[in-house]
Amino acid sequence: MARVERSLGSLAARSHRRPALALAVAVLLAALGGFFARTLRLNANLVDLLPRSFESVQDLRALEERFGALGWIAVVGEGGDAESLRRFADDVAPKLADLPSIRFVEKQRPGAFFRDKALYFLSEADLREVYRRLDARLQWEKARANPLYVPLVDEPAPSLDFSDLEAKYGGAAGQRLSSTREDYYLDPDARRVVILVKPEVTSADLDYSRRVVDEVQGLLTAQDLSKYGPGFHTEITGTFQKKLDQQKQILRDIAVSSAVATALMLLYLIFHFRSALAVGLVLVPVGAGLAWTYGLVGLVYGQVNLLTGFLGAILGGLGIEHGIHLLGRYLHLRAEGEHSEQATRESFTHTGGAALVSALVAALTFFVLGTSQLRAFREFGVIAGIGMVVLVAAYVLVLPALLGLTARWGWRPRRAAVSPKESSMGRLLVRHRVAISVVSAVVLVGLFTQMRRVKFDYDFGTLWDQDLPSFVLDTQVNRIIGYSQTPVVVLTNGPEQEHAMATALVERQREQGPDSTIDFVASLSSLVPRDQPRKQQVLADIARLLDQVPKSRLTPRLREQLDQLREQTASPPFTRDDLPESVRQQFLGRHGVPGSFVLVYPAVNQSDGKAVRALAREVRGTPVADGGRVAAAGESMVMADILEMVTHEAPLILGGTTLAVLLAMWMTLGGLRIALLCMAPTVVSLLALVGLMPLVGLDFNYLNILIIPVLIGTTVDAGVHLLTRLSSPGSDFVAVYSETGRAISGGLLTSALGFGALFLAKHPGLNSIGVLACVGFATNLLVMLVAFPAILLVLSQRKRRKHRAELDTAAKERATPAPGPEHATRMS
Template identity: 80%
Template sequence: MQRVERGLGALAARSHRRPVLALGLAVLLAAVGGVLSLKLRLNANLVDLLPRSFESVQDLGELESRFGALGWVAVVGEGGDAASLRRFADDLAPQLEKLPGIRFVEKERTGAFFRDRALYFLSEEDLREVHRRLEARLTWERQRANPLYVPLVDEPEPSLDFSDLEAKYGGAAGQKLSGAKDDYYLDAKARRVVVLAKPETTSADLGYSRRIVDEVRALVDAQDLSRYGPGFRVDITGTFQKKLDQQQQIVRDIAVSSAVATALMLLYLLFHFRSPVAVGLVLTPVGAGLAWTYGLVALLYGQVNLLTGFLGAILGGLGVEHGIHLLGRYLQLRAQGEDSERATRESFTHTGGAALVSALVAALTFFVLGTSRFRAFREFGVIAGIGMLVLVAAYVLVLPALLGLTARLGWRPRHARVAPRESSMGRVLVRHRGVITAIAAVVLVGLFSQVPRVRFDYNFGTLEDQDLPSFVLDRQVNDIIGYSQTPVVVLTRDAREEHAMASALAQRQRERGKDSTIDFVASLSSLVPQDQPRKQAVLRDIHALLENVPEERLSAEQRAQVAELRRQTQAQPFTLADLPASVRQQFTGREGTAGGFVLVYPAVNQSDGQAVRALAREIRGVTPPGGGRVSAAGESMVMADILDMVTHEAPLILGGATLAVLLAMWMTLGGLRMAVLCLLPTVVSLLALIGLMPVVGLEFNYLNILIIPVLIGTTVDAGVHLLTRLASPGSDFVAVYSETGRAIAGGLLTSAMGFGALFLARHPGLNSVGALASLGFATNLLVMLVAFPALLLVLTARGHRKRRARLDSEVKERAAAGGTGPEHATP
């Protein structure tokens, strides 16, 4: 480590002596990185964050190639009466179908077709039960009509209530798809109608999604809406519009958060150094390092994801921390009379060594996070780890060159002092170390006791802005349709497997009853009932009975029911070819092949992570004919895999990060005791943070949980800086605390600013990352500058007392053994 420190000092001195060459090289690299980073794009698609080896990803790829898009572009007309709403749907649907990229359009349900043939969906046994009830009622009626008939007992009239059978088959695919309300997707009370357009390709392709939505919007804008009544308006929602709105929100959040983080850092650095030149000296290496880093990101990945898009602000905050320590030490040495080159060499030799250790430790933590199979975490870890090392390299190359250039130009900091002003907090810690340690211990024990109360939020809905207009309108559309717009699609190889899987899933749903996560199962085979010829024979018998029903003895409701039954019993058997085109197209692949798909519509909220995991288990728990696994694709399956992976990997990554940090500091600091002491405040503050979370109402989720290993790597450097300075020969606690504590506070604050800028994000998931990170840095600041120094002082004082007691005991023993008095003993 001493050789590394001397090497850093020598490199810094060389850059100081040749500032033009060093800055020219830095500018060239920054220009190359800047040009490369212009090609970066944001990819917020969750599917792309899973490994290609995952079943849900492979199945989704097969689904997109065979079936096409999941979800719809939903055009919603609002503000007219029922007739004008229907007319709007009739006018718009054929125009939408002509748009390139739209496979088909749905404007109304197929209710009449399935209602007329509803009895074919009953089993033959249940049809005979209908026949039995009708026959019993007719017999009873005939007996009551006979004046010679005298009942021996007062028998109640046989019921014609078939609600039990309706309930039994009410969840069948035909009934669900046809709906029980208006044949149009219409809510007359809300004065709203929905027209559904099915695009060719998945909404994960944001460029395609934007083109399709723009084409639909242009078509809608070209309509004369005044024909449908005053105040008639049209809006667009659905999976494609929601993805675009969310993408736009994230881009806005990145811009706002980065700008706010930069402004806060500027203000703090001005307050910290009281010099605009010093602010420029700190930020210029950060800017160069970020340009280099994002150039490497463009070469490695070509894109940023939901988390790595914010790394500019985060790495900026972490990088500024190095600058505060390095420039702060340089200014103190200049104030003590050192020339610029010697002050630069000394700063980068010792403070630079501590900065390198902290950067290596943070990078190692990030690289451990980079072992995750979740691409959001892996790319975040790799890019942040590389960024930490690149920022240190930027400081070694750029800051000494800037210092050399400013020295040649005659700049000298006006606020440098020969001796740092003693911190009043440092004196308080020395005088009241015991009381402060005791109070801190009580508070920490209280927080540790709350750790078991922390919870993981499995609700994906809380990680999306549910108040976005397209999200609000989409929920209203779901209410009109009556079922989810995004089913899980089970892919099958042939018609036999399709029928077997649909039957097995429906049977599993019936077995689980109310505990089932499945609403209904639909396939072409399930929409064409079996044994129709035999059922037709029973229907003829029922029709013959209905012809003899004495309608004059029935209520108006019963007469309507009998008329409906008569019509249904006259329905003819039907085949796949007889199904309405609007039904067949929902089960037709992109190549025009019908069948091979089983649509499983969830009965649970697909934002509820626990419910989604239960849905995935229920679907995957069915065994296909011939064995093997169920090939089921959909966003629900992807979400389930993400949660399973995060909950499985989190303990491993946390343990790996802690162990890696400890080993790295052991190797670089040269002793296990020093490494454990440097890591202690980080571990204590993390436990306190977790205990504080339930107190303030924070929960972990699949995004913000990465903050825990990140805090391990980014807060441990405070302990390194403090302890390495205190370990120096002849160091005074108050003097070291006054100088280093101020730098530690500044470093933690700027790091918190980088992460905390996410607290301004409107995206709830990113907002939770910023909130947890800000709370974590605040907790570490209190532990690092109050509890930990007080404990060190208590342990140091106890060690001094033990050494004095041991020396006194040795003196007395020598005096007793040699007859010499204390005045002759060696002190």
């Protein structure tokens, strides 16, 4: 480590002597970085968070190749009466279907068709039960009509109530699709009608999504809506519009949050150094390092994801922390009369060594996070780890060169830019170290007892802004439709396997009973019942009985039911080709090729992580005849895999991060004891943070959980800076605390500002990262500057007393004369 520190000092001195060459290299690298970063784009697609080797991702890709787009564009007409809403749907649907990017349009439910064919969905045994009940009632009626019949007992009329059979088949696909008498997707009370538009390509392709939504919006804008009533207007929602709104929100969050964070960091640096030039000296190396880092990102990845899009602000905050320590030490040495080059060498030898250790430890933490299979975490870890090393390199190259130029121009730091020799907090810690240690220990123990109350929020819905207009309208559209617009799709090979899978899923749903997460199962095989010719014969028998039932003795409601039953018995058998077009087209693959799959409509909220995991287990656990796996595709399966992965990886990453940081600090600092001491405030503050979370209403979720390993790597450097300075020979606690504590406060504050950029995000998931990070840094600051120094003072005082007692004992032993021969004889 000593050699590394001397090398850093030499490199810094060389840049100081040759500033033009160092800055030319820095500018060239920054230009290359800007060139490669110019095409970076944001990819917020949920599916791309998982590796391509995952079954849910492979199944989803296979589904998109065979079936095309998942989800819909929902066109909503609002503000007319029921008849006007129907006319709007009839007028606009054909025009939407003619758009080049649209596969088909659905404006009506297939309810009338399935109500007409309802009896074919009953088993032959249940149809014969219908016949038996009708025949029993008919015989009872005939007996009562005979004047010579004398009943021996007063028995009630055999029931014609078929509600038990309706309940038995109420969850079948045909019955669910025909569950309402209104064939349009219409809500007369809300004065709203829905038209479902199916594009060709998946919503994951945001350029395509934007183009097809613009086509639909352009067509609607061109319509004369006044003929449907005053105030009639249209809105768009559905999967495609929601993805675009999410993308737009995240881009806005990145721009606004990064700008505000930069402004806040700039204001703090002005307050910290009281010098505009000093602020520039800190920011220029950070800017160069970020340009180099994002150039590498553009070269390797070509895009940023939901998390890495904010890394500019985060790395900026972490990088400024190094600048505060390095420039603060330089200014302090210059104020003591050191020459500029010697002050630069000294700053980068000692403070620079501590900065390198902290940067390497932070980078190692990020690299451990980079081992995650979750792509968002992996890319965040790799890019942040590289960025930490690059920022230190930028400081070694750029800051000494800038200092060399300012020295040539005759700049000398003002006293206002240098921290005072002593601080009142440092003197207070020395004077009341025991009391502060006791109070700190009580508070920390109290927080530790609350750790068991912390929770993990499994609700994905809390991670998206549910107040976005498209999200609010989508919820209302789902209510009108009556079931989820985004079913899970089980891929099969051929009609026989499709029928077997649909049957197995229905059977599993019945086994689960009320605990089932499945609403209903639909497939072409389930929508075209088998054994229709035999069932038609039973229906003919039922029809003959119905003609003989005396209507005059029936209630009006029962007569209406039997009239409907008579119409259904006259319905002929049907094939797949007879199904309504709105049904058949849902089961066709891309370009009209017949598909082979089963649609599983969830009965649970697909934002509920626990429910989604239960749905995945239920669907994937369905037994398959050939013993193979269930190929289930859909965003629900992806979300379930994300939660499973986070649950599995979190303890491994946390343990790996802690161990890696401890080993790295042991190696670089040269001793296990000093490494453990440097890590102590970080570990204690993290435990206190977990205990504090339930008290302030914070929960973990699958995004903000990454803050824990990040805090390990980004807060441990404060202990390194403080202990390395205190361990120097002849160091004075108050003086070191005043200088280093001020730098630690500034470093942690700028780091918090970097993550605090996410605090300004409207995206709830990103916002939760910013909130938890800020609370974590604040907790670490209190532990680092209050509890930890007080305990160190108490321990050092005890150590000095013990050492003084040992010296006094040794002095007494030396002062006592050794026993002579005469004394020894008397003793014997």
